Amino acid sequence: MRRTAPGHALSAQLRTSIRNTATHTERGAAGASPIPVDTPGGHPVIRFLDPGGTRYGIPTWPWGMAPSGLYTRSQLREIGFRPVSPGDPVGQLMWRSHRGDAGGIRTALLYPIIQTVQRATATPRQMAALDRAHAARKTCPDCRENVGYTIPAHLGICLDCASLYAKRVA
Structure with missing residues (x-):
């Protein structure tokens, strides 16, 4: 069995909880077990999970765990849409970045598909x-x-x- 220092790794139970929640959240299943937010260790999945918006001022999810129906600007562009008002996101994705210019943390704003319009094509x-x-x-x-x-x-x-x-x- 592999040993790790306390605070440097998540317990097996917490890893399973995160894995199960991510799977249920991606599929949109109701009743997904919540991830404990105040778990010591500062794991990025836990640190960036704030669906109520209390910590970051806007509902926040870790990368890959956004609820269905919310899209980033890049995803909207791929399907031919754009936000009606770019200043009115309903949530954000947050993840750790290894890019030098990002300061370690990156975000992407999320918009519901109902608040989008068709992109205009260039003449x-x-x-x-x-x-x-x-x-x-x-x-x-x-x-x-x-x-x-x-x-x-x-x-x-x-x-x-x-x-x-x-x-x-x-």
């Missing part, structure tokens, strides 16, 4: 303007060629021109 003129803008980002200002990639902002010129300039300076 042909808008698409043409986007194509011109993308082409401008790929055109080097020195050699005036479309190099096939976005010009790096820190250089301001294509990589070929940058290497020629570096050789002339050196």
Whole structure:
């Protein structure tokens, strides 16, 4: 049997409770056993579970445990919808992140499908303007060629021109 230091791992009973609750919550089953919120150890699933909104000011669920009928903006975009008012979420997902710029915790706002509208499609003129803008980002200002990639902002010129300039300076 594997031994762990106290406070560094969840008990087998709590792990089973979390696993069962996640399964029931994802399926939308009524009567899912609640996860004890004030369990020591600070497990992310427990720390981020706040369906009443008392701790974070808005109902919060750990990643992958949102109730059915609530969608993130990315999920809405995939099915062709957008929130009516982006400032009125009804909940949020919260999870630990290993990205350097996120400060360790990330969130995604949740919106009910009934508070969404169909996304507007771009007109042909808008698409043409986007194509011109993308082409401008790929055109080097020195050699005036479309190099096939976005010009790096820190250089301001294509990589070929940058290497020629570096050789002339050196």
